[in-house]
């Protein structure tokens with residue numbers, strides 16, 4: 562019989578854990594971005610030499626670089642030795658992203674669930690996968706599909722489901738000015754798509770029907 566290690570996993574589990582380094586490369590030229598922000602200020606009728614704007618190009622370039630650069634992480638998975646075959650759901654994961662159409666933020670919460678196959682993964686990793694794709698120029702539909710697709714490819718669960726609820730500043734600050742309105746998108750694969758009971762449970766637990 563194997564002994565329990567400090568983190569609650571058995572020794573054999575620890576040996577069998579598999580880690581995959583998840584990195585999405587970004588090619589950001591900060592100096593070029595600063596020059597472009599200076600040009601944008603001029604184009605918008607402002608004087609970039611004005612005292613209160615002097616440091617703006619550097620700040621803006623840095624802010625966009627941060628919003629577009631996901632942190633690398635190790636996706637650690639473990640063998641599903643208990644044969645757990647019910648839904649695992651991480652709810653209300655906060656995320657922020659940048660709208661590809663307006664370069665304005667959209668932000669909200671993600672609900673990510675899966676039904677394990679042969680392997681399970683650390684719960685915090687579900688939030689990491691959301692961040693991996695949220696840090697980029699995105700449209701919400703694509704972000705939703707990318708998170709679901711990535712989990713399907715890398716964890717090979719029996720089912721995976723992703724629901725995103727977000728407020729888009731390009732909608733709430735300009736255009737129709739629909740303040741407080743949220744956009745909901747979902748992507749479901751496998752049992753969460755095809756099995757009525759699992760699908761119903763998933764959407765009930767995400768609370769999207771509320």
Ligand SMILES: [Zn+2]
Nearest residue numbers: 660662663731
């Ligand atoms: Zn937009």
